[in-house]
Amino acid sequence: MANMELWLSKLNPEQKEAVFENNNPLLVLAGAGSGKTRVITTKIAYCIQELHYNPWNILAVTFTNKAAKEMKDRVLDMLPQEDPSSFNIRTFHSFGVWLLRRFTNEAGLQPGFTIYDDSDSLSLLRTRYSSMTSKDLKPIMKAILKAKDMGLNPYSKGLSELSIEPNIGRFFEVYEKALREVGNVDFADLITIPSRLMDENQNVRDFIQRRFKVVLVDEYQDSNVAQFELLKRLVSPSTFICVVGDDDQSIYRFRGAEIENILSFPNVFPNTKSIVLAQNYRSTSNILDLASSVIKHNSNRHEKVLRTDNGKGSKPQLYYVNDEVDEANKVYSILKRNQNFSNSAILYRTNAQSSAFETLFTKRHIPYKIVGALKFYDREEVKDALALLQLFVNSRDIVNFRRMINKPTRGIGPTSVEKIENFLPSSNGDVFAAMNKAVTQNVLSARCTNSVKTFIATMEESYNMIDEGNLGDGVKYLLDKLGLIQHFMNEDKKNNTFKVENLNSLVNAISEYPSTEKGLLTFLEEVTLDRTKIGLNEEPQEEGVTLITIHNTKGLEFEDVYVAGLEEKLFPNSMSDDEEGIEEERRLFYVAATRAKFNLYLFSAKSRRVWGRMEYDRLPSRFLDEIEEDQVEVIGFPNHKSPSSWDDKASKYLNNRGDYNLLDEKRYTHAPRHGIKHERTKPNIYKNNSNFPEDPSSLIHKGFGVSSKSFEFEKNDDEAVGYNVGDRVNNKEKGEGQIVSSINKNGRKIIEVEYDTGVIAKYIAKYAKFTKI
DNA sequence: ATAAGTGACTTTTTT
DNA sequence: AGTCACTTAT
Numbered sequence: 002m003a004n005m006e007l008w009l010s011k012l013n014p015e016q017k018e019a020v021f022e023n024n025n026p027l028l029v030l031a032g033a034g035s036g037k038t039r040v041i042t043t044k045i046a047y048c049i050q051e052l053h054y055n056p057w058n059i060l061a062v063t064f065t066n067k068a069a070k071e072m073k074d075r076v077l078d079m080l081p082q083e084d085p086s087s088f089n090i091r092t093f094h095s096f097g098v099w100l101l102r103r104f105t106n107e108a109g110l111q112p113g114f115t116i117y118d119d120s121d122s123l124s125l126l127r128t129r130y131s132s133m134t135s136k137d138l139k140p141i142m143k144a145i146l147k148a149k150d151m152g153l154n155p156y157s158k159g160l161s162e163l164s165i166e167p168n169i170g171r172f173f174e175v176y177e178k179a180l181r182e183v184g185n186v187d188f189a190d191l192i193t194i195p196s197r198l199m200d201e202n203q204n205v206r207d208f209i210q211r212r213f214k215v216v217l218v219d220e221y222q223d224s225n226v227a228q229f230e231l232l233k234r235l236v237s238p239s240t241f242i243c244v245v246g247d248d249d250q251s252i253y254r255f256r257g258a259e260i261e262n263i264l265s266f267p268n269v270f271p272n273t274k275s276i277v278l279a280q281n282y283r284s285t286s287n288i289l290d291l292a293s294s295v296i297k298h299n300s301n302r303h304e305k306v307l308r309t310d311n312g313k314g315s316k317p318q319l320y321y322v323n324d325e326v327d328e329a330n331k332v333y334s335i336l337k338r339n340q341n342f343s344n345s346a347i348l349y350r351t352n353a354q355s356s357a358f359e360t361l362f363t364k365r366h367i368p369y370k371i372v373g374a375l376k377f378y379d380r381e382e383v384k385d386a387l388a389l390l391q392l393f394v395n396s397r398d399i400v401n402f403r404r405m406i407n408k409p410t411r412g413i414g415p416t417s418v419e420k421i422e423n424f425l426p427s428s429n430g431d432v433f434a435a436m437n438k439a440v441t442q443n444v445l446s447a448r449c450t451n452s453v454k455t456f457i458a459t460m461e462e463s464y465n466m467i468d469e470g471n472l473g474d475g476v477k478y479l480l481d482k483l484g485l486i487q488h489f490m491n492e493d494k495k496n497n498t499f500k501v502e503n504l505n506s507l508v509n510a511i512s513e514y515p516s517t518e519k520g521l522l523t524f525l526e527e528v529t530l531d532r533t534k535i536g537l538n539e540e541p542q543e544e545g546v547t548l549i550t551i552h553n554t555k556g557l558e559f560e561d562v563y564v565a566g567l568e569e570k571l572f573p574n575s576m577s578d579d580e581e582g583i584e585e586e587r588r589l590f591y592v593a594a595t596r597a598k599f600n601l602y603l604f605s606a607k608s609r610r611v612w613g614r615m616e617y618d619r620l621p622s623r624f625l626d627e628i629e630e631d632q633v634e635v636i637g638f639p640n641h642k643s644p645s646s647w648d649d650k651a652s653k654y655l656n657n658r659g660d661y662n663l664l665d666e667k668r669y670t671h672a673p674r675h676g677i678k679h680e681r682t683k684p685n686i687y688k689n690n691s692n693f694p695e696d697p698s699s700l701i702h703k704g705f706g707v708s709s710k711s712f713e714f715e716k717n718d719d720e721a722v723g724y725n726v727g728d729r730v731n732n733k734e735k736g737e738g739q740i741v742s743s744i745n746k747n748g749r750k751i752i753e754v755e756y757d758t759g760v761i762a763k764y765i766a767k768y769a770k771f772t773k774i
Numbered sequence: 775a776t777a778a779g780t781g782a783c784t785t786t787t788t789t
Numbered sequence: 790a791g792t793c794a795c796t797t798a799t
Binding site for chain 2: 064065066092093094095116118119136150188189191192252253255256350351352353410412413414415416417448529530531532550551552553571574575576577585589611612
């Protein structure tokens, strides 16, 4: 109780009003840094402590995994006595899966359904249009997925605006049919199928509406039409609904986010109470003023002004730099001077921009953590392993069947695959049944038949092992026996890559999950919904500079913010060159600038390596032009051959700040402006780590999915025999324990270890990795 | 059936 | 720079 008073005392009158309203629908329009997450978390605490709701009566959804995690952490900080698993604080998509796993039958799905990502969806569409290339199908697929996010169906009128393909509806229809036949779902289905289910099934609707008495939505400006439709169905007349958002921070239009959702909220939910939070608690006024100057160039927005009592603070600085290497050097110099690594973040528009910073920071031993790095998940070998696991739980998954049936090559070419697939219609779509039929009816060549038999047998063996031992062992066996380890070992040798180590990381990650089909499903679901779940599984870096895309910084704040790559074509990005696109890019800039509490540094390069080519004479971002002259201190100047307006600007800076060069050199004597070329290292560290003479192991925790452990192969039987009941053993991760049972099953020795921590784990002796004490 | 090589082409953000 | 479709040689 006393806590509640303390929390409330930290709120201003508008925030308190938002916490206390618990009857009428509530729309909170919250500017950047106005404490909206604090409002939501306090509101959750208030609902539980004062209004005596149970945690499971509350549903809080947001848009990104990062935001959901942040919110959950903060709620648990306030309510440490509550069981974390009783809270439904999730992303929309994760809530959708939660619902579909609970009502799998009702939704017409099989328990083993998995989630297709966009590239899987494309592969699926390709199976139905075999004469078309994926290049042709890609834009069509993209339009279909966006249509689904917008709540459209194959027969909707609005489809034609999304694609130049006149038959887009037909493609959409075929895709949906294929997806239902396979039995999997795509991301959009995680929203639309629950909506449909609640329309069609009274029981489900009653269950959900009775269960969730309070529904809260954060980052509401990023919700799309499909999500709004779901939201409407979650809310009964007795549900309290509260949404919090800021139209200036809507940055997911490309995925169907609809600012209209905010505008139409009061119409859809009668008696809506609106509260505006305009007091900013994060940034200094110098930073807010700069951000406001830019965002006010957007015409499609609600005019609003943020206040702050934080004082003027230091003036934001704009650095004109030579190229991306120079940019990294400048950032490095300021970071070193400020000595505030853990409270600093480097923000960029595209993930690819991280590499210049990574290269430099690795060389200079600057600690850093990278968010949503070059995706571990997207790596070929990782997707291969995941494909096999998906086949385990859904044997109608033709996409992953095609991916892996002949990889590494085992003599099952396109002709043979087609012969196997001819049996699909008579096998209820089950690829294993089809393979069996192809074998028994002898339609394949002798060699091919043999390969297919081995493939099936290996999958079965591995599946049985999962039942008996631990998940990691079963997967390891599978990858080894199917020849993937050998295949990638050869590739690694040839190309200096780390694919086998990456697979080992994956096996480590998966070992944490229960060794059951459910454990497997949970693992697959978590990695698909949050790609950062794997790859960063070495100890996460606590200290260090944060490298992050602007999209990922929503809801975060840092004392010092460095915004890199403020150049035309990059930011604003050339892909968003229509008016609406530019406005979205401008909102992105606004989000970036308002992450900063004290210091804001902006960077614009004259040249930049793009797609492997050096681009010279790049234009500074138009957003820099929209900053008032007295709002920023300029260092360097944009000395490019450029349109006349920029020549004027350049000379203006020269005249106003004739001493810029001197200042610059004095301040950063250790950052070489010239002669950078010979220092340049190859940005792609996977390919060639010989560029890093010092301490290659320092790459390990940087989120590259590179593990120091080499892949362990099966021990011979002699070694395995050595484990007996009563032996003390030591496992690197789990510590010391004792073997409590040992049985033989299907010719394999299974041992059970009870660790001193109380944890009991089963292993197949051959694959167990511990030492006898 | 497959390895190896060539040439054209791409460009973003996340669930 | 990296991917993908296609060709050529084994």
